[in-house]
Amino acid sequence: MNYIPNILFAIVLVLGIGYFAKNVKKLIRNIKLGQDVDTSDNTSQRWKNMAMIALGQSKMVKRPVAGFLHIIVYLGFIIINLEVLEIILDGLFSGVIYENHRLFASILPTSVYGFLIGSFEILAVLVFVSVIIFWIRRNIIKVRRFWMAEMTSWPKSDANYILYIEMILMGLFLLMNATDLRFQAMESGNIISQFLAPFFSGLPDGTIHMIERGAWWLHIIGILGFLNYLYFSKHLHILLAFPNTYYGKVKPKGGFDNLESVTNEVKMMMDPTVDHFAAQPESAEAPAKFGASDVQDLSWVQLLNAYTCTECGRCTSECPANQTGKKLSPRKIMMDTRDRLEEVGKNIDANNGTFKEDGKQLLDNYITREELWACTTCNACVEACPVSIDPMSIIMEMRRYLVMEQSAAPMELNNMMANIENNGAPWPYNQMDRLNWKDEA
Incomplete structure (x- = not known):
């Protein structure tokens, strides 16, 4: 018996999954470069967030058109790729353990298998149409958030590459079914591909079989290629949206994280029973560095955020600073963080697992x-993000570094802090003069 196709398929599968596993290992390594943070609280709420936001797409539909189309593509790929299991089993065992190259067609009732294939084909067409609409919105209508300053050549190209890959995969799926229709009895199946089958009706069985095998091979190689392309693409969120929504912020969005060492020092200063001239007991150990100037200073959750960014631009389109012409773009903050993290990761790879100072930093x-x-x-950016990314937390950590490490706050902010220290309020008035305004009434 000829097992060469099975061997070739096994090699392709091992190479595809092996390279993917290598990139996943690198991804985890890079994320772990961040500072440790406690995410053990509010477990039930975290699971709920993951179910509602990542699985249920609850924040996507706040923009109905894009949200509805995204759900179609999302569900389509999940359901259609259930057939990938059959393809993998067929590639490994067809002709070795069983003869029919469609295993599930042999073990499931014809009507059931036909129903599944018919459902998959309808979804494939819906995905194809949705992807075309996405392409039109991005390249012809040119929705503003897709064409902002940070969307340079690669982000633009990457988004289109993904759309082209999705269209090709759906086309190959339908072609595979249309050419296999002559060899398979699928009652009520091939709802869409039956209309493609007449284009091949005049061809001999051997030619039809070669076309079907070619589409089959290209489909599975395309899926493995797409899987490995994810690491280099904004579509990495397909995998990371689930952990990111689980580890996302569960405390009120208006709350800020306080440094324990600073909090203890302020409490001591405000305690009238404390002798401030006496030696004080050791308090919580102060961090080696206040705030963040580079990616290693951020938490691993913030680095996970950076890799999860979909570059959809919802955060930037909601940002009031950006709307008024300021340079700030929350999407760019996340893209810059990811780019710097990738640069640090490559530095580590090039130096045998250790980071060699390169004279650069995120700030x-x-x-x-x-x-x-x-x-x-x-917090408009945090509220707008469909996968629970928090750009503002990175901004605040970098601001903390500027203020506490470099004393580099803007003059207006320095004046305010000086007034609070001297007058107990942000205004430049002596405490004894605060009520003078009432005499002017």
């Missing part, structure tokens, strides 16, 4: 101070 080399101070901390 200034990627994200400017003007961008950081333009943020109004309104």
Whole structure:
């Protein structure tokens, strides 16, 4: 018996999955470069968030057109790719353990298998149409958020590459079914591909079989290629949206994280029973660095956020600073963080697992101070993100570094903090003069 196709398929499968596993290992390594953070709280709420946001797409539908089309593509790929299981089993065992190259057609009732194939084909067409509409919105209508300054050549090309790949995969799926229709009895199946079958009706069985095998091979190679392309694409969110929504912020969006060492020091300063001139007991150990100037200073959740970014631009389109012409774009903050993290990862790879100082950092080399101070901390970007990314937390950590490590806050902010320290309020008035306004009434 000829097992060469099975051997070739096994090699392709091992290479495809092996390269994917290598990239996943690198991805996890890079994310772990971040600082540790406790995510063990509110477990039930985290599971609920993951179910509602990542699985249920609840935040996508806030923009109905894009949300509805995204759900079609999302469900289509999940359901249609159930057939990938059959393709893998057929590639490995067809002709070895069983003869028919469609295993499920042999073990399922004809009507059931036909119903499944028919459902898959309808979804494939819906996905194809949705992808075309996405392409039109991006390239012909040119929705503004897809054409902002940070959307340079690669982000634009990457988005279109994904759309082309999806169209090709759906086309190959339908072609595979249309050419296999002559050899398979699928009652009520091939709802769509039956209309393609007449184009091949005049061809001999051997030629039809070669076309079907070619579409079959291209389909599975395309899927493995797409899987490995994800690491280099904004579509990595297909995999990371689930952990990202689970580890996303569950506390009120208006709350800020306080440093324990600073909190303890402020409490001591405000305690009237404390002798401030006496030696004080050791308190919580202060961090080696306040805030963040590079990706290693951020938490691993923030780095996970960066890899999960879909580059959809909803955050930037909702940002009031961006709307008023400021340089800030929350999407760019996430893209810059991911690009710098990738640069650090390549540095580690090139230096046998250790990071060699390269004279660069996230602050200034990627994200400017003007961008950081333009943020109004309104949380609009956090609320808008369909996969629970928090750009504002990165902005605030970098601001913390500027203020506490470099004393580099804008003059207006420095004046306010000086007034609070000297007058107990942000206004430049002596405490004894605060009520003078009432005498003017």
